[in-house]
Amino acid sequence: MHAMGSIWEYANPRKFMGWTGHALPWLWAIGLGLCALGLVWGFFFTGDDFRMGSTVKIIYIHVPAALMAINGYFLMFAAALIWLIRRQPVSALVGRAAAPVGLVMTLIGLVTGAIWGQPMWGTWWAWDPRLTSFLILALFYLGYIALWEAISDQDLAGDLTAMLAIVGSVFAVLSRYAARFWNQGLHQGTSVPVVTGGRTIDDYFFWPLAITMVGFFFLFVALVLVRARTEVRARRLSVLQARQAI
Amino acid sequence: MDLGQYAFEVLAAYGASFALLGAVVATTLIRARRVRRALEEAEARKNG
């Protein structure tokens, strides 16, 4: 056992399997526990909003899912950079593992938003900039997944999807600004700006929401790590199979 | 617990979300197990 020289050690496939194996039970426990706590608190022990009525309860899923959908893309972006610059094989696999989870988060955000929109705005869907950017995010995820599926050489697929993720991120930001330019929209602004720390939402709704947000985060990490571990094993399996075939 | 006039919306939103979450968790775990089994078999064949 050699000394831990640098943080990149953790990305060595064998090390990665080691520490994720230890961390995963905790991540699952924290993730599921906090989600359950936050959702039960929010669903059963908070009252209704004076404007939105009981639909406000949708926020406890809608916002955490939306948050993780966006962060999932950030994760893919970071993994892509690491793969292209440092060529840490695990980072390519983390990107691949994050995409389907991020897509599901995006879908949850879209579905809950659409269901919420019917009573609030009187329509399932409106071409509001935030909603539209979110739909485009879902399509970015789909494109990324499809490109992984379409290319059988894994290293090549890792390279190309990483380039897509990086160029895509640039354009996602551009689209966001362009979309503001294009239409004002119905969706409300950010009420829990993480950066400034201030918030406009009532404490009453805030605490359960904050707990589910943390819970979703851990759940997301756990899912991504399990998938990444599966990808590592699948690579190893294909290497073994190739060897046995010769 | 009274959800008022919006009971359907709230329950539908929760239901759909749990279904989607459940689906991604299930597929993740199932594939993880399948690949782990296959790998164990391949390692056994290699070593044995």
Added chain:
Amino acid sequence: MARGGRRLLSGVSLAVTRGTALSLHGRNGLGKTSLLRVLAGLLDPAEGRLIHDPEKTAYAGHGDAIKASLTVAEMLGFWADLYGAASIEPALLAFDLDAIAGRRGEALSAGQRRRCALARLALVNRPIWLLDEPTAALDQAGQAELCALLSGHLNAGGSALLVTHGAPPIDCPRLDLEAFRATPGEEAGAFAEALE
């Protein structure tokens, strides 16, 4: 050197001096094409390095780079422009392509396509030629023409690496790559060791 996580050849070390050619051979799927592509700078070696500059090589691979809708003269003219050659005459002469210079790529026979692809070498002014099965589809006359082109190149101080299954088109030492074949146990790529 590896493809798709399978290590193919290891320990190959080649040095070809000016004015000489070397012919490589080995069984199908051994990695001859891959080796040439590494030398041409198109593929990264799994380990080891190149001591020549890939810019100095000219590569003629399995693909003929024939465009169905361009004529032979147009195709050669394009490559001549790209490499700064003054005229396509040398290429036409080298493989006796005058008669079909006006014919389109789609109407060429297999041997004519190959001639057209090899004729490009007469336009490229680079010292190291990497030729992958250049004699495939060529008739006797074509092989003689290739031999003449090659010896001209070697006499001018160039060098060449040839891959062939049969006899090489020119008299030169032969190297069997079978000896460098990586043992199947050796695997390339980060995932090979991952879990052991």
Added chain:
Amino acid sequence: MARGGRRLLSGVSLAVTRGTALSLHGRNGLGKTSLLRVLAGLLDPAEGRLIHDPEKTAYAGHGDAIKASLTVAEMLGFWADLYGAASIEPALLAFDLDAIAGRRGEALSAGQRRRCALARLALVNRPIWLLDEPTAALDQAGQAELCALLSGHLNAGGSALLVTHGAPPIDCPRLDLEAFRATPGEEAGAFAEALE
């Protein structure tokens, strides 16, 4: 027989008896491929006719019919289905493809592609084989396998026409098509005569 209004070969008359093979040769662009395609029913002869039924022929041409995204087993399985063969085992055996049966078309070397294309013959139950430069890109072992497959076919009463530039893979009479070359003045096609 003519291509693009140019008459190529004339007066060719071939008869191959059961159990024998014949090897054709001639220079590039003479019309060997075109002749095989006429015999396979893919091309109409400018004049003359076929006395055999094209349905009885199997043709392996310059194209390998390899699909980049299918594995070798899937490709052979497809052809087996199409020709009603029960299993792809004979094909895998004939060219020693077991090791690469799971590999995709895009990851095959030139020789492996060719083997895969020739292996199809083991699935097709047709008496007349038309093979266009079958040995191109094959290594020594591959040529021996082809030879074995061919003699099996001939022994079972089949016949074969081979086109090669080098030595044919199996011992058989050779025919030089140069003798049948149409004189350049002779033109084919309705438009050629129209103006005279």
Added chain:
Amino acid sequence: MKALLIRDLRLALRSGGGFGLGLAFYLMVVVLTPFAIGPGRAGLTSVAPGILWLAALLAALLTLERLFALDAEDGSLEQLAMAMPLEAAVFAKALAHWLTSGAVLAALGPPLGVLLALPLEGALPLFWALLLGSPALSFIGAFGAALTVAVRRGGLLLSLLVLPLYVPTLIFGAEVARRGAQGLDYQAPLALLAALSLGCVAAMPFAAAAALRAGLR
């Protein structure tokens, strides 16, 4: 023929996810529409059926273009010609194409219509129009693809040849969808559309096979 159908479906799936890909593509075209013409509901409603038909057409052009060309280049086509009647081959390939493009779109059309503010009563006619009309797109396209193999001029010509042939299908298709959305009677154009499709499915394989045969020569 079943073997060929399966092979072609497999080839389509391997190029990036088959049905999911179709879904994403149509969704993308739909998402772009409001960016182009503005998010107002009235404008969207009026172009919705047209946009969906345009997407169908584009998907057909994008995927059919190299349907036969790739097979012709690598020698598969001549092997197919020797193994089975080319008419059957064309039929199987066009069918596989329809399954991965037109059929997907028909299933998705109504929900996508909702995104484009198409009134709900327009969903059913739209579905029928797409379902009954899109086979014509695949089969006409197959003919065009065969022609480009025959003229050996590369595939762009295909789109040029096929576009005018698509016009009647598109006109009837858009008409059905528009009348449906406005609550009018749409039986007549739908019947015409179905007849057109049926005719194409029946006749085009023969035309395409003839063209392919010419191309092999």
Added chain:
Amino acid sequence: MKALLIRDLRLALRSGGGFGLGLAFYLMVVVLTPFAIGPGRAGLTSVAPGILWLAALLAALLTLERLFALDAEDGSLEQLAMAMPLEAAVFAKALAHWLTSGAVLAALGPPLGVLLALPLEGALPLFWALLLGSPALSFIGAFGAALTVAVRRGGLLLSLLVLPLYVPTLIFGAEVARRGAQGLDYQAPLALLAALSLGCVAAMPFAAAAALRAGLR
């Protein structure tokens, strides 16, 4: 680089695509629009600029797939990689693509707009928007095409990857055209559009060349 540009233009013209294809696609969209929306002038006027932009975008897609795939299949791409920097090759090819698609559409946009009842004072802004915006379409598309060279029959996948990247271009382009048609000031979006195009022309060849290089390995 000039040699490659000329070769690619020649290939496009010979394969029947060239200028004709973009034109035909454009014409067809314009012909179909009134059928799809119903012929009222008011409705047409409001959607005309958007429809033209959408058509431009989709027309660009039609020929993208062939941009690198054909060269990769026949071995030309590796020869190009050995003869010149791939960045330059991408630039020349994307430029050729723009000349045969975007440039043609810019020239045709205004007259076709008139067919769609676009007010006359909207013609000039539409022209500028198409002229300055369409290079972005070709160069972004080249990146997408480079990503999918390895995928046979990747037309749909390519579109799915490229269309989301087209969103900003489309938004600004349609905005210029819309404002122009309504007689408003369109300098701001036009400047943004030009900046976007410039950025793409400058940066995309590098991204695309990196992708191609990975693919050659």
